Amino acid sequence: DVKVTQSSRYLVKRTGEKVFLECVQDMDHENMFWYRQDPGLGLRLIYFSYDVKMKEKGDIPEGYSVSREKKERFSLILESASTNQTSMYLCASRSQTTLGGYTFGSGTRLTVV
């Protein structure tokens, strides 16, 4: 069964902390994505990557950075966590060569206090 695994289901961090959210996929997908989901706002794209060491900004990249050193791993970094980054974070992957949608992870519920 193919999978996207997010390392934590729930996280509580303090304002100003540096936060790492990890995502690993086992499908050899080229494309990986980080979204956040907020009530009434749907899913908004933070960053995405088409290949190792490549990254592109999504719609709301401010306050975030990403790292993709290996094809299967895509990390989201909150440089200095703030309370407005409290959200559900969803990682997804997709093949570049086949039709169909994303495979999502189960999500990380991050609370910044």
Place this chain on the structure above:
Amino acid sequence: DQQVKQNSPSLSVQEGRISILNCDYTNSMFDYFLWYKKYPAEGPTFLISISSIKDKNEDGRFTVFLNKSAKHLSLHIVPSQPGDSAVYFCAASAGTNAGKSTFGDGTTLTVKP
């Protein structure tokens, strides 16, 4: 500027009846459209997609209709089952392998037994 809109936050239907979820988009570059289903505490799951060269795509109880001139798509679920109760997200992308999708806010479907 919200490029993908789901104007109904919620929908309630009786088991066995048809559920119709609607989605509108504004970006004429979008040519690939997807629907996802999301249960609480889980990541979204890809349900069905349609390319702009088609106006209908069926998969079992799920049918997606695309009206390009109106920039409108809909998801029909027939017959609806209680297990279909979930949040449904519409998404759109430009190019089938471009990867990046823009999501709507979601519609919460409740199917009553």
